[in-house]
Amino acid sequence: MYTSEEIARLKELDRALIWHPFTQMKEYVAEDAPIIAAGEGCYLIDIYGRRYLDGVSSLWVTVHGHRVAAIDLAIQEQLGRIAHSTLLGLGNIPSILLAEKLVSLAPLGLKKVFYSDNGSTGVEIALKIAFQYWRNTGQPQKKRFLSFYNAYHGDTLGAVGAGGIELFHHIYGPLVVSSLKVPSAYCYRCPYGDAGTEDCRRDCFGAVARTIEAHAPELAAVIIEPLIQGAAGMLTWPPGYLRHLREICDAYDVLLIADEVATGFGRTGKLFACEHEGVSPDLMVVAKGITGGYLPLSATLTTERIYEAFYADYAELKTFFHGHTYTGNPLACAAALANLRLFKEVKLIEKLQPKIARLQELLVGFWDLPHVGDIRQAGFMVGVELVKDKETKEPFPLARRTGRRVILKAREKGVIIRPLGDVVVLMPPLAISEEELSHLCEVVAVSIREAA
Ligand code: PLP
DSSP states (O other): OOOHHHHHHHHHHHHHHOOOTTOOHHHHHHSOOOOEEEEEBTEEEETTOOEEEETTHHHHTOSSOBSOHHHHHHHHHHHTTOSOOOOSSOOOHHHHHHHHHHHHHSSTTEEEEEEESSHHHHHHHHHHHHHHHHHHTTOTTOOEEEEETTOOOOSSHHHHHHOOOHHHHGGGGGGSOOOEEEOOOOGGGOTTSOTTSTHHHHHHHHHHHHHHHHHGGGEEEEEEOSSEETTTTOEEOOTTHHHHHHHHHHHTTOEEEEEOTTTTTTTTSSSSGGGGGTOOOSEEEEOGGGGTTSSOOEEEEEEHHHHHTTOSOGGGOOOOOOOOTTTTOHHHHHHHHHHHHHHHHTTHHHHHHHHHHHHHHHHHGGGGSTTEEEEEEETTEEEEEEOSBTTTTBOOOGGGOHHHHHHHHHHHTTEEOOOBTTEEEEOOOTTOOHHHHHHHHHHHHHHHHHHO
């Protein structure tokens, strides 16, 4: 392993040089965060050789675990050929084979693949394609987007404009083109005050329908995280919401963008969250789990109809003028191909079902824990909302940081998780064993009790 001098130097350099994402550095430099040196299965191993269960899949990406022989080998084999060549005007083999695979797996009608490097740029591409689609087809007035409060679509400016999380997005308001927004289904704090009543569906479904109807002539697209809003704290949509949205979009000729960056590749128990409602979007963005947590890659898939609107003589200026340097990187595509092959070989989705049920059972015990106000789950996406007062649902004051205290307690016990405010998130690798799953829940429950 590492000598004490090496460890001290690494820690010092980390604190001195690296500005960590979504992190208040004043807190980071004062604490002793692990520096990860290796991984194995569902575990991360730090520079001291300490093992931590990876309870959030290294930010929602790990599928089969760390250091999976088949994915390691695929990357090594690709390295023996070429690490990178541009997709601007050239092809490369892994990106072609991956596109074939993605189209075969994606919801019906998604036939074209545009690559980039991460979820945010995948979303930018979807927004820009939708915007330009209407220009290319002679309806330039259709240029606005509709999204949802509590939405998270990434940190680039287009994605921030579609975002609806006050804490992350408000400050950048003057910098972005904000979308129209409709309340999302935060049932625990229902925006209409009628969650679970007979009026619940009417209010929730009606709001989006009315807004689309009122703005259809100027609307390019609606963007939604299907089934569950992840970064908002795991807010699940009521059953039928996505199908309802598809129907309204069809009725008013508005494109539907499904942001499957978090939900894609098995996270919710099906390969894509859209499958739960039999919905095919016009554009679908995937990233995170696409390479099984190995390399940065995203893909924005779309239909023949949209692609055709860009297919013209150059002089018509209908080209999609967008592309990132590492678009369709061969190493990342090779990793994704190996990852997706494994899905079939190890029957991942099939084997996931009893684990999802087990997780649901384990979570029942959480209701009795102090300060647990709500528990939300869609497959292997879980949010446990902690509140100061269970009766009144009063949140903890910002200074209390209970979610953060829970994750620090869990870390002491060998489990890495990351909260979203005071929502404790569990997103284990899909290949986690039932034993590891029980251990994860046990440690998190104890940590909630200790932190409360
Ligand atoms: N869209 C959704 C639904 C996400 O959850 C995320 C990231 O968490 C993104 C987009 C942005 O992806 P990335 O962090 O890869 O840019």
